[in-house]
Structure formats: structure tokens, C-alpha cells
Amino acid sequence: MKRRRFLLSVLGLGFAAAGLQLKVSSVSAASPKFLFFVDVTKCIGCGRCVVACKIENDVPMEPIFFRTWVERYTWLRDGEIKVVSPNGGFNGFEDGSIEAIEVEKSYFVPKLCNQCDEPPCVQVCPVGATYKTEDGVVLVDEKYCLGCRYCIQACPYGARYIYPSSGPRKSRVGTADKCTWCYHRITKGLEPACVKVCPTGARQFVFVSGDQRLRRIKGLKGLKTLKPEMGTKPKVLYFGIDSEVR
Amino acid sequence: MSGFEGFIYPNEAEIYWSVLIAVYPYITGLVAGAFIVASLLRVFNVAKLKPVYRLSLLTALAFLLTAPLPLIAHLSHPERAFEIMFTPHSSSAMAGFGFIYAWYLLVVLLLEIYYDYRKDIVEWASKFKSVKGTIYRVLTLGDRDISDQAVKKDEKVVFWITVIGLPSAAFLHGYVGFIFGSVKANPWWSSPLTPIIFLFSAMVSGIALVLMIYVFGSKLRRQKPDVACVSTLASYLLYSYILDLSLEFVEFTHIFYAAEEGIELIAKLMMDKLFLTFVVIQIIVGALLPIILIVLTKLIKPKVQILLYTLASILTLIGVFAMRWNVVIGGQILSKTLRGFSNYSMPLFGPESLVLALAILALPFLILYVLVWVLPPWAAEKAETF
Numbered sequence: 001m002k003r004r005r006f007l008l009s010v011l012g013l014g015f016a017a018a019g020l021q022l023k024v025s026s027v028s029a030a031s032p033k034f035l036f037f038v039d040v041t042k043c044i045g046c047g048r049c050v051v052a053c054k055i056e057n058d059v060p061m062e063p064i065f066f067r068t069w070v071e072r073y074t075w076l077r078d079g080e081i082k083v084v085s086p087n088g089g090f091n092g093f094e095d096g097s098i099e100a101i102e103v104e105k106s107y108f109v110p111k112l113c114n115q116c117d118e119p120p121c122v123q124v125c126p127v128g129a130t131y132k133t134e135d136g137v138v139l140v141d142e143k144y145c146l147g148c149r150y151c152i153q154a155c156p157y158g159a160r161y162i163y164p165s166s167g168p169r170k171s172r173v174g175t176a177d178k179c180t181w182c183y184h185r186i187t188k189g190l191e192p193a194c195v196k197v198c199p200t201g202a203r204q205f206v207f208v209s210g211d212q213r214l215r216r217i218k219g220l221k222g223l224k225t226l227k228p229e230m231g232t233k234p235k236v237l238y239f240g241i242d243s244e245v246r
Numbered sequence: 247m248s249g250f251e252g253f254i255y256p257n258e259a260e261i262y263w264s265v266l267i268a269v270y271p272y273i274t275g276l277v278a279g280a281f282i283v284a285s286l287l288r289v290f291n292v293a294k295l296k297p298v299y300r301l302s303l304l305t306a307l308a309f310l311l312t313a314p315l316p317l318i319a320h321l322s323h324p325e326r327a328f329e330i331m332f333t334p335h336s337s338s339a340m341a342g343f344g345f346i347y348a349w350y351l352l353v354v355l356l357l358e359i360y361y362d363y364r365k366d367i368v369e370w371a372s373k374f375k376s377v378k379g380t381i382y383r384v385l386t387l388g389d390r391d392i393s394d395q396a397v398k399k400d401e402k403v404v405f406w407i408t409v410i411g412l413p414s415a416a417f418l419h420g421y422v423g424f425i426f427g428s429v430k431a432n433p434w435w436s437s438p439l440t441p442i443i444f445l446f447s448a449m450v451s452g453i454a455l456v457l458m459i460y461v462f463g464s465k466l467r468r469q470k471p472d473v474a475c476v477s478t479l480a481s482y483l484l485y486s487y488i489l490d491l492s493l494e495f496v497e498f499t500h501i502f503y504a505a506e507e508g509i510e511l512i513a514k515l516m517m518d519k520l521f522l523t524f525v526v527i528q529i530i531v532g533a534l535l536p537i538i539l540i541v542l543t544k545l546i547k548p549k550v551q552i553l554l555y556t557l558a559s560i561l562t563l564i565g566v567f568a569m570r571w572n573v574v575i576g577g578q579i580l581s582k583t584l585r586g587f588s589n590y591s592m593p594l595f596g597p598e599s600l601v602l603a604l605a606i607l608a609l610p611f612l613i614l615y616v617l618v619w620v621l622p623p624w625a626a627e628k629a630e631t632f
Contacts, residue, residue, distance in 0.1 A: 064259035071253075083253040083585055111255075120431060126340035127329045146329065147322025149262040150340050156431035158255025158582055162262060162322060174322025230430060246583065 032117065032136030032235055034186060035206040037217050038110050041240040043202035045070055045108035047089040049194035054090070056182060056193035060167040063087040067159075067179035068112040068194050073245055075104040081244055109245055110203060112194070113138065113159040113179035114226065114234030121151035121160065121176075130176065136235065137183050145175035152176060156230045181205070252586025261578050261590040264598035266316040268574040269606055271422045271444065272567050273313045276610075278419035278445070279452010280306040281355070281411060286482065288408040294478040297471075300362065300623030301463065302456045307355050308614035314347065315606050320598055339425050350418050354411040360387070361400045361407065363621055368392045381620060419448040426573060433508050433584070434515065434577040439497045446490035451566035453483045454536075454559035459614070461556045467624070471552055477544075480555040483562065484540045491533060508584035515580050519587055524572045532565015 053059060053068045070089030074082045082098065093108070119138045121130050129144035130151050140151075142163075152160045159179060163172040182192035186205065190196075195205045206214055217223070217237065225234040227246050238245070250259070283302040286292040318324045331344035368390050371382035420441040426432075427440030457479040464471040501512060516524055536558035543554045579588045593599040 064256060066256045069256050081585075083583070085253070085256055088256040120429075123337045124340065124429075125335055126338040126343070127326075127333055128335040144326070144329070145323065146326045148317075148320075148340065150338070150425075152257075152262045153429050153578075154431055156582055158257045161257040161260065 032115075033208050034115075034135065034137065034181060034235070035208060035214070035217075036112070036115070036181060036192075036236040037204040037206055037213075037239070038236060039202050039204070039239045040107045040109055041202075042200040043070070043108040043110055044200055045072060045089060045093045046199065047092045048197045048199065049110060049203060050088050050090045052193040052197040053179070056185075057180075058167060058169040058172070059177070060164055062164070062166065063090070065161045065164065065167070065177075067177070068110065071109045071111060072106065073109055073242075074098060074106040076102050077104050078102075107240065108202075109238070109241060110194075111157070111159070112236060113181070114157055114232065114236045115181060117233035117235060118231060120154040120156070120230070120232060121178075124150045124154040126150065133183075135187075137181055137186075138178075139180055139183060140176050140178065142172045142175045142177075147174040147176070149176065156227050156232065157234075249589030249591070250586065252581070253583050254581035254586045254588050255583055258581055258583075258588050261575070261588060263574055263578060264320060264590075265571075265575075265592050265600065265603045266320040266598050266606070268567070268570045269603050270313065270316040271419075271426075271574070272451070272570045273309050273316070273607075273610070274419050274422050275444065275448030275451050275566065275570070276455050277306045277310045277313060277350075277452070278415040278448040279450065279454075280309065280456050281415040281452070282449050283453055283456045283479070283482075284358075285408045285412050285415075288405060289412065292478065294472075294474045297475045298456050298460045298479065300621070301460055301618075302452075303355070303359050303362065304617045304621060304623055305456055305459055305610075305614060306452075307359060308610040308617055310347075310351055310355060311613055312606060312610045315609070316603070317343070319602065319606070339421065339428055342421060346414075346418055346421055350411075350414050354407060354414050358404055358407040358411060359621070360385075361403045364389070364400050365392045365397050366621075378620075385620075416445055420445045426577065429577075431582055432577050432580070433506070433512065434580050435573065437497060437500075439493060439500075440573075443490065443493045443497060446486055446493055447566050447569055449486040450483060450490050451563060453479055453486060454562035454566075457483065457559045458556055458563065461552060461559075463618070469624075473552060476552050476555050480540050480543070480558065483559065484537060484544075487533065487537055487562070491537075508580075511580060511584055511587075515576055515587070519579060520572050520576050523568045524576070528565050528568040528572055532561055532568050536561040536565070 047070060050066065050069055053066075054061060057067055059065055059067050066088045069085055071083055071085040072089075072093050074084075076082065076098070084093070086093065089108070115137050117136065119130075119132060122132055122138060125131075126148060127144060127146060129141045129146070130138065131141070132138050147162060149162060152162070155178075160176050161178070163169070163175055163177040165173050167173060182190075182194075185192060186207075189207070191205045192203075195203045204213065204217075206217065208214060217239075220239055222239065224238045224241050224243075224245075225236065226238065228234075280302045283295065284299055284306070287295045287299045318327050321327055330341055331348075334341035334344065364386070367382050367385045369392070371379060371386050371390070373379075374382060423441030423444030426435040426444075427437050429435045457476060460479075461471050461476065502509070539554055539558040539561070543551045543558075548554070575590050579590055581588055595601050
């Protein structure tokens with residue numbers, strides 16, 4: 001009898017110890033240091049941002065892996081909306097599939113990680129490999145990620161992919177990868193690669209403290225975020241998009 | 247890039263949760279369902295289920311031991327799998343897996359099986375010599391007291407473990423439903439009803455599995471399966487299926503009546519993209535047909551009723567797997583752009599393939615074979631009381 005009781009208490013203690021490990025952690029609520037502004041009225045769909053991003057961040061060249069990509073939204077006269085993103089806009093947009101006469105309006109929408117203030121990817125990561133930095137950027141620890149892909153399911157924006165074995169950075173293979181707003185650059189005061197190469201200023205990066213553009217951007221009417229109904233509080237602000245863009 | 251339709255985000259071209267992730271909730275559902283069968287006898291005193299009591303416990307154990315395999319096999323970094331227990335992230339539903347699993351395995355199933363078999367194990371330990379005897383001597387865990395008093399205490403312990411085990415079983419599988427139901431980004435998954443539907447479909451599949459294994463097990467031993475027992479199992483299968491289908495009906499009524507953004511796509515997903523696996527296999531072949539079979543068999547009571555119940559169970563098992571498939575794969579081919587569909591074609595061989603999924607699904611039967619050899623569940627059939 002004693003032995004049985006002993007076995008039960010050992011089990012109990014084991015679970016209590018395991019329970020203690022579950023320390024409560026929450027996403028830090030520090031105010032963001034950076035904002036990303038996209039003015040779609042200026043984007044010409046050249047795709048240089050997509051190319052620059054792939055080179056700067058060792059993103060595999062295959063057409064199904066992107067940290068950033070460009071979509072083209074076209075409203076036809078009959079009300080139909082056509083969206084395309086051939087090779088993520090890597091080679092620009094040259095298809096002539098739609099007759100100009102049918103088009104009501106059309107514009108390009110650059111996409112990237114929204115660095116959400118309430119990131120669902122961080123919430124679901126079972127080991128905390130995806131985390132939010134104090135300056136508000138969501139990063140992935142490639143040495144820690146299991147490759148369970150739950151974050152990919154949780155991201156409403158399709159911003160994540162699993163780094164394939166064909167990619168140039170071997171230490172990242174099999175882990176979740178996504179745009180970091182070029183964290184290695186912005187923490188040194190440099191702009192992200194996609195912003196740097198944008199020839200029209202459609203992509204603008206804002207260092208929140210002391211940036212003169214902040215007031216002008218915040219004052220713009222019709223500033224939107226993507227899928228606001230998700231409650232993720234994105235930090236990429238779009239100017240000039242319709243509510244159909246998601 | 248074949249099979250895509252409309253516009254999907256470029257990163258959605260790959261399906262990230264494969265067939266293995268459909269196998270995982272299928273297996274945990276079978277565990278929970280089989281355990282519920284055992285508790286019907288222990289807690290709710292459904293005496294007619296006595297012949298399958300121990301068998302259902304062993305079945306639950308065999309499947310529970312297999313449950314982590316599809317998960318670990320699909321990780322890109324399986325060598326980091328244990329981080330989920332060593333450094334769990336408390337806001338992640340998935341991080342609960344290790345703890346819920348360990349609780350269920352160690353506190354519920356192993357303990358219940360140990361205390362339920364203890365008297366027999368002690369007797370077998372002195373009866374058998376050689377290797378088998380050694381196994382039993384180890385399994386006694388050093389406690390050889392089988393006085394009436396000790397055995398009575400064992401029964402009390404088993405009763406209380408079952409009482410704790412029932413909500414644990416519900417939690418084990420309800421939690422798997424929550425993993426999907428809590429993904430707000432996915433309109434096909436996101437629903438508070440998902441965990442409950444998962445739970446009831448788990449009961450359905452677990453009962454069907456125990457029925458099937460009992461009938462085939464009896465045939466293998468050249469014994470006649472107990473008609474009253476099989477018939478009672480079939481009744482419970484019927485009740486739980488009716489509840490399960492009612493819940494699914496509520497879910498789909500809500501989806502179509504509320505008709506939120508993307509409703510056209512969801513309709514297309516059900517009636518076109520998943521027509522074969524959803525409408526044909528899950529609903530018609532896997533649910534309506536077995537229900538009709540059971541009802542007709544109950545009404546007519548033909549001589550081949552056990553055969554018909556077994557057939558209904560096999561169809562049910564196929565139907566519930568189709569349900570898991572439709573949730574996991576269906577939810578991913580529906581693009582988050584709500585403007586198109588991705589495509590999933592299951593590889594036959596290699597990692598995350600059909601062959602691996604089938605191997606993982608076959609493994610619990612092998613484990614069960616060994617468990618039944620070590621801990622024959624049939625003795626309880628003859629016992630007057632338990």
C-alpha cells in the first residue's frame with residue numbers, strides 16, 4: 001500500500017513541477033518604434049522590391065516563397081475584381097490578358113508582414129520561437145522553431161512560408177520565415193531593402209521618433225490596414241486602397 | 247502550379263498541414279471515443295458492455311501511444327519536438343499537447359489499466375514462469391496484495407480514475423478541436439462549435455472502432471461475439487451519431503444563414519472542391535448510410551445483425567476520417583484571400599505521404615495485438631462482477 005501511495009505522489013509531484021514551467025508570458029505592449037507606409041497610388045508594379053528582398057534576405061528564388069510580393073487589383077466595368085500576382089510580381093506585370101477598354105480602375109498593392117501589434121502567429125507558436133521584439137517587430141528564432149507551421153495557419157495575410165532545403169541559408173531550412181522589415185538594417189538606422197530600391201516612394205519606412213513624415217502620413221484621409229476585422233492591429237498603413245483589398 | 251483557382255497568396259501554393267495532420271485528430275478521437283465506451287460501463291453501469299470494457303481500454307492505450315507519431319513526423323525539426331514540453335509558450339493551444347497527453351497517458355489510462363488488471367497480474371505473476379512471468383512480476387510494481395480488501399480498494403480507485411478520465415478524454419479531443427477552431431484567420435475552421443463537433447465525432451468513431459475490433463477479435467479467437475453487447479454498442483453509435491450530425495447541422499445552418507464574407511467560396515468548397523470527400527464519403531457513405539443500416543437492423547433484427555453493425559462501423563470509421571480530412575485539408579485549400587483555392591495532392595511515398603499515413607494508422611493494431619497478448623481482456627467477460 002505504501003508503495004502504491006508513493007508512486008501516486010511521485011506522479012502528482014511530477015505534474016506540479018511541469019505545471020510550474022508554464023510561466024505566464026504575454027506579448028509586450030511597448031510602443032512601436034517603426035511604421036510602414038504604402039502609397040498604392042505611387043506603385044508602378046516594377047517588382048524591384050520583390051527582387052531586392054529576395055537578395056537581401058536569402059529568400060529562395062522559387063515563385064512560392066516570398067517575404068514581400070506585389071498584387072495587381074483590377075476592377076472591370078462589369079464590377080468583377082481580378083487579382084493577380086505572377087511570381088509575386090518579381091518580374092513585373094506584363095500580361096495583356098485584360099483589354100484596357102474593360103478596365104474601370106487598376107492598381108498595385110505591395111504586401112509584406114504587417115508586424116501586427118496583436119500578432120496571431122506569436123500567440124499560437126508552441127515554443128515561443130516567434131516573438132515580438134520590444135520595438136514591435138515580429139521575428140522568428142531559426143534555432144528554435146520546430147517547423148510545426150501553426151503560425152502559417154494563424155497568419156491571416158499569408159505572410160509566412162517554410163524555408164525550403166533549396167534555399168541558400170541552410171540554418172533556416174525547415175523553419176517558418178517571413179518579412180522582418182529588414183530588422184538587421186532598421187536597427188542600424190537604415191531603411192528596409194524594399195524601401196531603398198522603390199523608385200517612386202510607394203513604400204516608405206517611418207522611424208517613429210523624430211520622423212517629420214509621421215504627422216503627414218497620420219493626417220491622410222483614407223488610411224487603411226488590411227483585414228482590420230481580425231483584430232491583429234497591423235502596422236503597415238495603406239493609402240489609396242479599396243475595402244475589397246485583403 | 248496546377249489545380250489552383252482564382253487568386254491565392256503566393257505563399258499559399260504549398261499545403262503546410264498534410265494528410266498526417268488529418269491522421270492526428272483521427273487517432274486522438276479514437277482514443278477519446280474508446281475511453282468513453284469503457285466509462286459507459288464503469289460510471290454509467292451499462293452492464294451489457296462488459297465484454298468490451300477492457301478491450302476498449304487497451305484500444306485507447308494502443309492508439310494513444312501512436313498519437314504523437316503523425317505530429318512528430320510532420321515537424322521540419324523533429325529533434326526539437328520536446329521543446330514543446332520543456333519551454334512551452336503558455337498562450338499557444340498547441341503547447342498544451344505534451345501536458346494533456348502526459349496527463350491522459352500517465353494519470354488516466356495507465357493507472358486505470360494497472361488497477362483494473364492488478365489482481366489478474368498478481369495471479370499471472372505466480373502462474374507463469376519464463377519471460378511472460380517476468381513481465382507480470384514487473385507489472386505488479388511490487389504490490390502483490392490481492393486480499394478482498396485490496397481488490398475492493400482497486401475498484402474504488404478505478405471508478406474515480408474513470409470519473410476523472412471522462413472529462414480528461416473530452417478535454418484531450420476537445421482541445422484538438424480548439425487548435426483548429428481558434429484559428430480566426432481561417433473561416434472554415436474558426437468556430438466555437440469545432441471542439442464540440444470534434445468531441446462527438448470522436449465518440450462516434452471510438453464506439454465504431456471498439457465494435458469493429460471486438461467483432462474481428464472474436465472471429466480471430468473463434469468465439470461468437472456477444473450479440474447484446476454489439477447491439478448496445480450499435481445503439482450508442484447511433485445516439486452519438488445523431489448528436490454529432492445535429493451539431494454539424496447547426497454549424498452549417500449558421501454558416502449559410504449568417505452568410506458572411508466568403509460564403510460563395512465556402513459553398514464552392516463543400517459542393518465542388520470537397521464534393522467527393524465531404525458530400526459523398528463523409529455525409530452519404532460515412533454517416534447517413536451507417537445510420538440507416540443500424541436503424542433498419544434494429545427494426546428488422548435479421549440473423550446477420552452483427553455483420554450489418556460491423557459494416558456500419560467500418561463505414562463510420564471511413565466517414566469520420568473523411569471529416570478530419572475535410573477539416574484539415576479543406577481549410578487549407580480555401581485561400582485566405584477568399585478569392586480562390588489552392589490544391590493538395592497527396593504523395594504516395596516519402597515523408598507526409600499516403601504510405602506513411604497508412605503505416606501510422608496500422609501501428610496501433612500491432613500495439614493492440616501485443617497488449618492483448620500481455621493483458622488478455624477476455625477474462626473479464628466471464629467474471630460475474632468487476
